[in-house]
Amino acid sequence: MPPLVPEVRGLNLDPETRCLHYYSALDIIAIKMKCCATYYACKDCHSALANHPLEPWPRSEWHTAAVLCGACRTELTISAYLACRSICPACRAAFNPRCSNHHHFYFAGHAIRPEPR
Numbered sequence: 001m002p003p004l005v006p007e008v009r010g011l012n013l014d015p016e017t018r019c020l021h022y023y024s025a026l027d028i029i030a031i032k033m034k035c036c037a038t039y040y041a042c043k044d045c046h047s048a049l050a051n052h053p054l055e056p057w058p059r060s061e062w063h064t065a066a067v068l069c070g071a072c073r074t075e076l077t078i079s080a081y082l083a084c085r086s087i088c089p090a091c092r093a094a095f096n097p098r099c100s101n102h103h104h105f106y107f108a109g110h111a112i113r114p115e116p117r
């Protein structure tokens with residue numbers, strides 16, 4: 001077995017980066033957090049394990065490889081991930097399309113609609 005590179009942190013992490021919070025067949029991506037340059041299975045794992053607030057990636061840094069496919073362990077840039085329509089460009093594994101509801105936690109500037117007041 002190849003070593004799990006890069007390292008991914010999470011609660012109840014499985015080899016395809018599912019975690020305690022998101023564990024359906026499609027929940028196989030991990031995200032490198034800008035604040036600590038470390039891959040976590042999800043933002044809830046980050047808040048459980050890191051002792052600092054999550055910092056989203058500004059749009060100017062979306063060329064950074066910060067999304068990991070848990071199926072083939074290819075690192076995608078944020079732009080490539082956001083453009084991939086929930087299919088891994090490297091191995092064609094399906095990602096969870098509902099993750100897009102959470103993109104604003106990780107990628108600043110993605111949410112177009114302002115929060116209602």
Ligand SMILES: [Zn+2]
Pocket residue numbers: 033034035036037046050052053054055
């Ligand atoms: Zn962090």
Ligand SMILES: [Zn+2]
Pocket residue numbers: 010011019020021022041042043044045046
């Ligand atoms: Zn999690």
Ligand SMILES: [Zn+2]
Pocket residue numbers: 069070071072073074088089090091092093
């Ligand atoms: Zn893949």
